[in-house]
Amino acid sequence: MTATSTSAGPGPGAHAQSYYAATATPAPLQPRLEGTTDADVCVVGGGFTGLSAALHLAERGYRVVLLEARRIGWGASGRNGGQIGSGQRQDVLWMEARLGRDTAQRLWALAEEAKTLLRERIERHRIACDHRPGNLLAITRQRHVAEYAAEAEHLARHYGYDQLRMLDRPAMREAVASEAYVAGRLDTGGGHLHPLNLALGLADAARAAGAVLHEGSAVVGIDWEPTPVVRTAHGAVRAANVALCANGYLDGLEPRVAANIMPIVNHVIATAPLGAERARALIRDDVCVAATKFVVDYYRLTPDHRLLFGGGETYSPREMPDVRGFVRRYMLAVFPQLADARIDYGWSGTLAITINRMPHFARVGRHGFCAHGFSGHGVALTQLAGKLLAEAIAGTAERFDLMASLPHRAFPGGRWLRHPLLVAGMLWYALRDRL
Ligand SMILES: Cc1cc2nc3c(=O)[nH]c(=O)nc-3n(C[C@H](O)[C@H](O)[C@H](O)COP(=O)(O)OP(=O)(O)OC[C@H]3O[C@@H](n4cnc5c(N)ncnc54)[C@H](O)[C@@H]3O)c2cc1C
Numbered sequence: 001m002t003a004t005s006t007s008a009g010p011g012p013g014a015h016a017q018s019y020y021a022a023t024a025t026p027a028p029l030q031p032r033l034e035g036t037t038d039a040d041v042c043v044v045g046g047g048f049t050g051l052s053a054a055l056h057l058a059e060r061g062y063r064v065v066l067l068e069a070r071r072i073g074w075g076a077s078g079r080n081g082g083q084i085g086s087g088q089r090q091d092v093l094w095m096e097a098r099l100g101r102d103t104a105q106r107l108w109a110l111a112e113e114a115k116t117l118l119r120e121r122i123e124r125h126r127i128a129c130d131h132r133p134g135n136l137l138a139i140t141r142q143r144h145v146a147e148y149a150a151e152a153e154h155l156a157r158h159y160g161y162d163q164l165r166m167l168d169r170p171a172m173r174e175a176v177a178s179e180a181y182v183a184g185r186l187d188t189g190g191g192h193l194h195p196l197n198l199a200l201g202l203a204d205a206a207r208a209a210g211a212v213l214h215e216g217s218a219v220v221g222i223d224w225e226p227t228p229v230v231r232t233a234h235g236a237v238r239a240a241n242v243a244l245c246a247n248g249y250l251d252g253l254e255p256r257v258a259a260n261i262m263p264i265v266n267h268v269i270a271t272a273p274l275g276a277e278r279a280r281a282l283i284r285d286d287v288c289v290a291a292t293k294f295v296v297d298y299y300r301l302t303p304d305h306r307l308l309f310g311g312g313e314t315y316s317p318r319e320m321p322d323v324r325g326f327v328r329r330y331m332l333a334v335f336p337q338l339a340d341a342r343i344d345y346g347w348s349g350t351l352a353i354t355i356n357r358m359p360h361f362a363r364v365g366r367h368g369f370c371a372h373g374f375s376g377h378g379v380a381l382t383q384l385a386g387k388l389l390a391e392a393i394a395g396t397a398e399r400f401d402l403m404a405s406l407p408h409r410a411f412p413g414g415r416w417l418r419h420p421l422l423v424a425g426m427l428w429y430a431l432r433d434r435l
Pocket of ligand 1: 044045046047048049050067068069070071072073074075076077078079080081082083084085217218219220245246247248249250253266267268298310348349350351371372374375376377378379380382
């Protein structure tokens with residue numbers, strides 16, 4: 001039974017009322033799981049990671065059932081800034097210092113593959129997601145300029161990556177109409193897109209490849225042995241393997257890996273359409289922009305000439321009462337000239353971070369795999385995560401194991417205490433942005 005509705009429709013489990021939901025490609029509601037079914041692989045979570053895993057597995061001929069608690073793309077994947085960044089969340093110098101040059105180069109190559117994969121998916125499946133090139137790092141402190149320039153040189157010399165270009169203050173001021181920055185670094189290998197429409201396009205591609213997708217099908221428990229049975233309120237999937245892709249919403253579902261990630265909430269607004277001229281006066285070349293602050297300001301234009309601006313994060317699961325007012329303050333600190341701009345949308349999303357900000361990949365018992373904790377850098381890397389999950393399930397786990405070998409620590413304090421400890425730490429770093 002497939003009811004027809006748009007993915008933006010109201011009702012329990014509907015998408016956050018975001019600019020993305022308002023401009024989503026109409027998508028049929030996938031039926032919830034009823035009764036017991038068999039699969040080779042059960043994927044838990046219908047965000048980028050789960051969708052990519054389902055698509056790669058279905059292409060390899062596996063019988064795949066994907067269970068999404070709400071709607072496809074309901075989580076971080078349908079709410080994020082849409083910014084495609086190069087590399088891992090940590091820079092190569094950080095990786096070299098801890099893991100050695102060789103491993104850093106392999107991790108960089110995987111991240112480059114992630115961007116290529118993303119581009120190929122968009123092209124091959126003709127996903128209309130407003131994909132545009134260009135990602136601009138906006139540098140806020142003079143003392144950081146030399147470091148970013150040195151890193152660009154290092155990437156060119158040792159990694160063969162030549163798509164970074166430094167902008168001095170006047171060039172940066174021409175690129176972005178703000179006094180907040182002392183310099184910039186343009187990455188022509190990065191870009192931006194409409195993330196919810198990417199998720200919906202990936203879901204179509206996965207279904208076309210043979211995967212079965214269920215929405216409104218929250219997994220309430222997994223009996224792992226002797227072979228997994230993944231249970232929802234109305235049915236169950238008996239599967240040889242399980243890919244856990246619930247990310248910041250994993251909660252208590254799998255205690256063996258839950259303490260490696262911490263959910264945090266980030267907030268986004270979109271202005272009313274500003275008109276082409278006023279919008280282009282803000283960001284001349286239609287690139288996306290992210291500032292070098294601990295709590296990152298990130299923003300870009302939409303095709304209908306709005307400014308879509310993310311800024312400010314909170315560490316409480318409670319809903320933010322006035323997202324528009326909260327983020328608007330950050331936006332006006334960058335663009336005071338937008339004081340008269342109406343804010344049409346404001347929404348929040350939960351992402352998962354790890355202590356070292358590298359994603360956490362792990363085996364879960366004998367039949368389970370997980371990939372999560374992309375730490376705000378998942379638009380491209382999740383595509384690769386899905387591919388590596390599929391490779392591992394198919395028996396070629398070298399690349400999955402490289403990711404799984406990254407040294408991670410559980411957040412201290414256990415399930416209940418880890419949150420207050422994190423809040424104290426995060427607030428300290430956020431305070432440093434203002435000093
Ligand atoms: C506000 C915000 C801005 C961001 N901006 C950027 C950006 O500009 N660039 C960037 O690279 N990254 C960004 N990120 C991070 C990026 O969105 C994530 O890394 C990425 O979307 C993670 O995808 P995922 O599939 O792993 O998780 P999600 O998209 O969160 O998907 C997890 C899914 O699992 C489902 N689920 C959870 N539990 C269950 C269950 N028990 N049963 C069934 N289903 C379940 C959820 O409903 C959800 O749909 C941002 C994140 C947020 C929140």
